[in-house]
Amino acid sequence: MSNFSLAAxxxxxxxxxxxxxxxxxxxxxxxxxxxxxxxxxxxxxxWPVPITGQTFAVLLVGTTLGAARGSISMAxxxxxxxxxxxxxxxxxxxxxxIAGPTGGYLIGFVLAAALTGWLAQRQWDRKVLGxxxxxxxxxxxxxxxxxxxLSVVLGQLGRPNDVLATLQAGLFPFIPGDILKAVLAGxxxxxxxxxxxxxx
Numbered sequence: 001m002s003n004f005s006l007a008a009x010x011x012x013x014x015x016x017x018x019x020x021x022x023x024x025x026x027x028x029x030x031x032x033x034x035x036x037x038x039x040x041x042x043x044x045x046x047w048p049v050p051i052t053g054q055t056f057a058v059l060l061v062g063t064t065l066g067a068a069r070g071s072i073s074m075a076x077x078x079x080x081x082x083x084x085x086x087x088x089x090x091x092x093x094x095x096x097x098i099a100g101p102t103g104g105y106l107i108g109f110v111l112a113a114a115l116t117g118w119l120a121q122r123q124w125d126r127k128v129l130g131x132x133x134x135x136x137x138x139x140x141x142x143x144x145x146x147x148x149x150l151s152v153v154l155g156q157l158g159r160p161n162d163v164l165a166t167l168q169a170g171l172f173p174f175i176p177g178d179i180l181k182a183v184l185a186g187x188x189x190x191x192x193x194x195x196x197x198x199x200x
Contacts, residue, residue, distance in 0.1 A: 010121040012066040013189075016196045025069055032061035032073030033080065036109070037087035045090070048101035048150065048159075049170050052089050054109075056181045059138040062113030063120045063131075063189065070113035078106055101170075104149020108142035115141050125189040132186035139178045143171055 014028050035057045042053035062070035081088045082095050089102070098106055116138040124130035150170040154161035 010123075012117065012120045013064040013125070013192060013196065014066065014069065028065055029069050029073040029076060032057075032065055032070065032113075033077040033087075035061060036074065036077045037080075037085075040087060040089045041091065043089050046173065048154065049105070049146075049174075050089055050102075051174065051177060054089065055105075055112075055139065055142060055174075055178070056184075058109045058112055058142070059116050059135050059181065059185070062116035062138060063125050063134060063185070065113075065117060066121055067114045067117035070117040071110050074109040074113045078110070081106075099153075101150050101153045102146070103153070105142055105146035105170075107149070108145035111145060112138040112141040125185070126193045128186040128190050131189040132182045134189075135182040135185040136178070139181070146170060 017028075018024055036054060039053035039057035044051040058074060061073050064070075065073060077087065078098070081093050082098055084093050086093045088097055088106075097103070116134050119125070119130075119134045119137065124134045147166055147170050151161045151163075151166040154166065154169065159165070
C-alpha cells in the first residue's frame with residue numbers, strides 16, 4: 001500500500017522530487033493548496049472580482065503536480081475554505097463566499113489544474129511556447145466557469161449582467177496579468193526542466 005501513488009504515468013516536475021508514494025502525493029497536494037492560499041492574499045481589491053496571485057498558483061500547481069494531484073489539491077483548497085479556514089482572498093471563507101461573484105472562478109480552479117496537469121503530462125511545459133500556451137489554456141478554463149457564474153450572481157444582485165457587462169467585470173481587467181503569467185511560465189518552466197534534467 002505504501003507504494004501506491006497518484007503520480008501520472010507520464011512524469012511531471014513533481015515526479016522528479018522524490019519517492020512515488022501516497023504519503024509524498026498527499027504532501028504535494030497539501031503544499032499546492034497551501035501555496036494557493038498564500039497567493040490568494042496577494043490582492044488588489046476590486047469589485048466584483050479582485051486581482052490576486054491566486055490564478056498563477058493554481059496554474060503552477062496543476063502544471064507541476066499533474067492532472068490528478070493538481071485537481072485534488074484545488075478541490076482540497078475549496079473544501080478547506082468552505083468549512084471556514086480563512087484561505088480565500090483577503091482571508092475570507094465559507095459557503096457564502098463560494099456562492100458569491102468569485103465562486104465560479106474557484107470551481108474553475110479545479111478544472112484548470114486538471115487541464116494544465118494533463119498538458120504537462122504531455123510535455124507541453126518543457127518548451128517555451130508549450131508552457132505559455134498551457135497557462136493561457138488554463139486561464140481560459142477558469143473563465144469558462146467563472147464568467148457564467150459571475151453573470152448569474154450579478155443578475156441576482158440587480159447589477160447589469162449582459163455579456164459586455166460580465167466581461168468588463170470579470171475578464172478584461174485580468175487579460176494583461178494572464179498574459180504576464182503565461183510569459184513567466186514560458187520562461188520558468190522549461191528552464192526548471194533543464195536544471196532538473198542536468199541534476200539527474
